Amino acid sequence: MSQAWDVIVVGAGIVGTACARACACAGMKVLVVTQGSIAEGTTGAGMGHVVILDDSEAQFALTEYSRRLWRALLPDLPAAVEVVQCGTLWVAADQEEMDEVQRKAAFYQKHAVRATQLDAQTLRQAEPNLRPDLAGGLQVYDDMVVYPPSACLALLAQAQQQGAEVRCHASVARFLPGGGVVLTDGTKIPCAQAVNAAGCGAPALTPGLPVQRRKGHLVITDRYPDYIHHQIIELGYLKSAHVVSSDSVAFNIQPRQTGQMLIGSSRQNGDESPDVDHAILTRMLKRAKWYMPGIDQLQALRCWTGFRPATPDKLPLIGPSPRQDHVWLATGHEGLGITTSLATGSLLADLILERVPEIPAEPYLPARLLTGDLKDV
Amino acid sequence: MSDTVTLHINGRPVQVPQGTTVAAALEIAGQTYSRRSVSHKARGALCGMGVCFECRVTIDNVPHCRSCQTLCVQGMEVVTDD
Amino acid sequence: MTRSRQNWDVLVVGAGPAGMAAACEAAQAGARVALLDSQHTLGGQIWHGEQQHPKSRAARHWFSRVQALDITVFTRTTVVAAFSPQSLLAETPKGPLVFDWHRLILATGARELFIPFPGWTTPHVTGAGGLQSLVKSGWPIQGKRVVLAGSGPLLLAVAQAIKKEGAHVCCIAEQTPWLRLAAFGQGAAAHISKLWQGVDIGLSLLGVPYHCGWWPVRAEGQDLLRRVTLSNGRRERSIECDVLACGFGLVPNLKLASLLGCAGGGPFVSVDSHQQTPREHVYCAGELTGIGGVDAALVEGRIAGLCAAGQLDRARTLFPRRRSWHCFQDKMAQAFGLQEALKSLPDEHTVVCRCEDISYGQLVSHANWQDAKLQTRCGMGSCQGCTCGASLQFLLGWSRASERPPVLSTSIKTLIGEETGH
Numbered sequence: 001m002s003q004a005w006d007v008i009v010v011g012a013g014i015v016g017t018a019c020a021r022a023c024a025c026a027g028m029k030v031l032v033v034t035q036g037s038i039a040e041g042t043t044g045a046g047m048g049h050v051v052i053l054d055d056s057e058a059q060f061a062l063t064e065y066s067r068r069l070w071r072a073l074l075p076d077l078p079a080a081v082e083v084v085q086c087g088t089l090w091v092a093a094d095q096e097e098m099d100e101v102q103r104k105a106a107f108y109q110k111h112a113v114r115a116t117q118l119d120a121q122t123l124r125q126a127e128p129n130l131r132p133d134l135a136g137g138l139q140v141y142d143d144m145v146v147y148p149p150s151a152c153l154a155l156l157a158q159a160q161q162q163g164a165e166v167r168c169h170a171s172v173a174r175f176l177p178g179g180g181v182v183l184t185d186g187t188k189i190p191c192a193q194a195v196n197a198a199g200c201g202a203p204a205l206t207p208g209l210p211v212q213r214r215k216g217h218l219v220i221t222d223r224y225p226d227y228i229h230h231q232i233i234e235l236g237y238l239k240s241a242h243v244v245s246s247d248s249v250a251f252n253i254q255p256r257q258t259g260q261m262l263i264g265s266s267r268q269n270g271d272e273s274p275d276v277d278h279a280i281l282t283r284m285l286k287r288a289k290w291y292m293p294g295i296d297q298l299q300a301l302r303c304w305t306g307f308r309p310a311t312p313d314k315l316p317l318i319g320p321s322p323r324q325d326h327v328w329l330a331t332g333h334e335g336l337g338i339t340t341s342l343a344t345g346s347l348l349a350d351l352i353l354e355r356v357p358e359i360p361a362e363p364y365l366p367a368r369l370l371t372g373d374l375k376d377v
Numbered sequence: 378m379s380d381t382v383t384l385h386i387n388g389r390p391v392q393v394p395q396g397t398t399v400a401a402a403l404e405i406a407g408q409t410y411s412r413r414s415v416s417h418k419a420r421g422a423l424c425g426m427g428v429c430f431e432c433r434v435t436i437d438n439v440p441h442c443r444s445c446q447t448l449c450v451q452g453m454e455v456v457t458d459d
Numbered sequence: 460m461t462r463s464r465q466n467w468d469v470l471v472v473g474a475g476p477a478g479m480a481a482a483c484e485a486a487q488a489g490a491r492v493a494l495l496d497s498q499h500t501l502g503g504q505i506w507h508g509e510q511q512h513p514k515s516r517a518a519r520h521w522f523s524r525v526q527a528l529d530i531t532v533f534t535r536t537t538v539v540a541a542f543s544p545q546s547l548l549a550e551t552p553k554g555p556l557v558f559d560w561h562r563l564i565l566a567t568g569a570r571e572l573f574i575p576f577p578g579w580t581t582p583h584v585t586g587a588g589g590l591q592s593l594v595k596s597g598w599p600i601q602g603k604r605v606v607l608a609g610s611g612p613l614l615l616a617v618a619q620a621i622k623k624e625g626a627h628v629c630c631i632a633e634q635t636p637w638l639r640l641a642a643f644g645q646g647a648a649a650h651i652s653k654l655w656q657g658v659d660i661g662l663s664l665l666g667v668p669y670h671c672g673w674w675p676v677r678a679e680g681q682d683l684l685r686r687v688t689l690s691n692g693r694r695e696r697s698i699e700c701d702v703l704a705c706g707f708g709l710v711p712n713l714k715l716a717s718l719l720g721c722a723g724g725g726p727f728v729s730v731d732s733h734q735q736t737p738r739e740h741v742y743c744a745g746e747l748t749g750i751g752g753v754d755a756a757l758v759e760g761r762i763a764g765l766c767a768a769g770q771l772d773r774a775r776t777l778f779p780r781r782r783s784w785h786c787f788q789d790k791m792a793q794a795f796g797l798q799e800a801l802k803s804l805p806d807e808h809t810v811v812c813r814c815e816d817i818s819y820g821q822l823v824s825h826a827n828w829q830d831a832k833l834q835t836r837c838g839m840g841s842c843q844g845c846t847c848g849a850s851l852q853f854l855l856g857w858s859r860a861s862e863r864p865p866v867l868s869t870s871i872k873t874l875i876g877e878e879t880g881h
Contacts, residue, residue: 398597421585424585426589428845
């Protein structure tokens, strides 16, 4: 057994690098291996929001904890991470959604998350380019936006400062039963522990892993500084993220430091092609236009797609792989990879070192979905 | 119909022949640059065919218009970066 | 149903010589043809603005043929995406249009290759063809001192055109060394029309210094060009001037072909003898298949149009002519190939990505286009790498990652793709 490293992290997206950082900062000798270069998968394609979601207690706990970790990290992040501390505005189209706003407001107040309800008028003042007849919204102050590839590099750099090493263009074929990995070129790297943080590539390394590729579309505009002041998400986003079986779109727009805006979002299962699907792109942009009627006058520079690694219960898999010795899982983050990456790293390091984690780890343990046999979900 | 068109460039009236592009009108008016780059350097038309986006100006309140691809129209309001 | 949303037998994208020739042959053969172009008038780059006043016999012939035949022309119509496997999405001033097609001919032409050098971003540094386009659309050139630099016969054609408009052409700096140029001249003389063109240009440019083996190394001026410095690798000379028009040859506009899956990843689109791409029913003609100028474009366009309309026998009669122009095309490529010395033109501070102000020094340390883009924002601005991507391909051999729609900056209204009020 090689003594070179204590843990090998497979995958250098936001989750892999966050795990590498957490393990390295906890004193472990870390090797990161990735099939391409840094942030080439989901991380390089996605929106980069750091946002609290309260779909479930477990999701709230993870996003809230992780957002706190992001905020603590802010002073150490280089300018390239392009942090935009714009907060999130959840917008309600009707009274039913306003009821949801009120529920969220109460919940956040109880949990010391800074948020304010906006009525129709204050919403219009906060975001003049929204349609004027929305019912209101909820402003969540401490949410933010980062530029994912740079954030990923920053986390990796911090890991490297603590002695972590990286090998790019090193594709892993499988885990070694005794611990470690075998690369596709045959190289064996034995190690006490290995982490499967390979995102959409995770099921190839952990057979039976209930992680599906969920396709999304994004559009980036030219520079329109001051067009929006917050990240804006329609409350229907939650319904879209809930839907597992059919295609859905939900309005989501995010300001970047450059003044460009990222418009999303769409979710499709079963479409493996990375090509832009114009039918769903049209649906997504029409939804955006419903919320922001002037948006169709803006210039779009590029449309692209990405694949989110999605689990059946909307929570990631963080913990020991039930069927593989010496293997830990850190994957299945769907659209919350950036947000929950730091908490994932922290939890994972705690679990590996048998320390008590800051939040209970049970809801995210892979054993809930992967026992002796594959559970049908 | 007149053979010329009068438009406004940064608030000043400029008269040009019909069929002149806004990029040409800028030069006729002595406005030698259309925009400021990200690091605030002056930039003007480069490719003349609408692919480089250096000739961008705001026309009738619409930003990011490629002036080399836009014909002057009577009464147009063109604004360049400072 | 709007007039665009018909199932066109033959849809031609690009109305330069290749596109016009293709549309004419297809229409003559009885196909229902639509011809699209982003410009206000037909003619592409080389015949830009000549629809009312053609300047050559060939231009006159093809402009009048397009008029005479039953071709539905859509100007100010820019194809931005492949909407579905058999339809294209286009942007027009009045809103989006969708074109369904049975056979597609791409003739999207070429753009100038820019090689960054210190000061090249100063206003009044333009492309060579770029200056010609600007002047044709009213840019005042009379009395301005102009230096032309770069590579290719285009420099001469532009010099001739602007001299007629009253420009003072200070000199032309052709990077090709004299010996190679002389050899090309000998070879070109075999093509009689080129010989006459050469004589015509030569006469009109009498007295204009023509420096072979020289290239621009520096442009100076605070917010406006004052002076250009040329080099031949051993000496430098500086010239006070008002405009520097530089063009280092042409690169094909491959993006739409790429989005359609028929570009193949090479420097040009590969086509068979029928001008058909690897994707069935999609044809290609003109600069997209190789930089060859008007003559090659016309014969390729004609063959593509005939084949798309099923007239294979008639197309075959044009093969020898195409072969001859391809021979000329090869000689041109050999003669005007860019010197290695030009790869040293940018210094570490030279802006390469003009949209985002990314310098050469910031880029060279990256392994490829993809890494550079993710880590520096190079290619993420308004032109989406159209300018810097081609430069970096030349300077560092970087090839582009897979392309994404739209072909160029497009309104969200267009991307929604709902036709109204046409």
